[in-house]
Amino acid sequence: MTVIDLLPGQRIQDVIPAPANPPPSIKLTRSDGQSYHPVSGPVITLAAAETGYIAIEQTKTIKTGTTVEIPHGYIGLICPVAQDANPNVSMTNSPMIVLPGAPVEIKITLTNHSPLDSFQYQSQPLAKLIVVPLANLPVEVV
Numbered sequence: 001m002t003v004i005d006l007l008p009g010q011r012i013q014d015v016i017p018a019p020a021n022p023p024p025s026i027k028l029t030r031s032d033g034q035s036y037h038p039v040s041g042p043v044i045t046l047a048a049a050e051t052g053y054i055a056i057e058q059t060k061t062i063k064t065g066t067t068v069e070i071p072h073g074y075i076g077l078i079c080p081v082a083q084d085a086n087p088n089v090s091m092t093n094s095p096m097i098v099l100p101g102a103p104v105e106i107k108i109t110l111t112n113h114s115p116l117d118s119f120q121y122q123s124q125p126l127a128k129l130i131v132v133p134l135a136n137l138p139v140e141v142v
Contacts, residue, residue, distance in 0.1 A: 024071035026131055027103070031065040042131035044068075046078070046106055051122040054112040059092060061109045062121060068129065070100040075134045078106065081125050088114035091127060098129070 026042070031049065049065025070076045076098030080091035092109040108126045112119040 024073075026071065026074075027069040029067045029103075031063075031067070044129040044131075045081075045125045046108065046127045046129055047123050047125050048108075048121040049123075052120070054089070054110060054119040054121070056112060056114060056116065056118055059109060059111040061107050062126060064106045064108060064126065066106045066129075067103050068098060068106060069103040070098050070131060072100045073134055074100055074131050077130045077132065078108070078127050079130060080127055086119060088112060088117070089119050094127075100134070 026044075028044065044066075046064045046066055049063045052060070052062070054060045068076060078091075078094065078096040078098065080094050089110050089112050092111050098104055098106070106129065110119070110121075110126065
């Protein structure tokens with residue numbers, strides 16, 4: 001393990017040089033023309049692009065208005081956001097996988113587990129898209 005001591009006011013970017021060949025970019029488009037929440041590295045916040053309700057104990061697929069194209073050599077994982085705001089709602093089939101190479105419109109399927117309340121969604125964050133390198137490791141059958 002390498003330990004790096006930073007001086008006051010110094011950033012990690014100042015100490016570790018950028019790679020000689022920068023990684024390819026992630027291509028994002030939104031159907032509503034709105035901007036994205038700030039991107040932190042390869043993590044992108046996905047929010048509802050529509051307004052609606054999920055009835056009591058029902059499941060619904062919600063449009064994010066986001067189309068993404070993951071570059072070759074990487075993979076996208078769509079993971080749920082923290083459930084502090086509404087613990088009765090969960091993302092179905094998580095994490096979802098976005099394969100590289102072709103543009104994909106991202107939709108999030110949520111389930112409302114509450115026996116009492118419907119869940120209203122309106123532009124709040126629903127999930128995070130995390131883009132990670134895809135390791136091409138050999139498989140050895142033993």
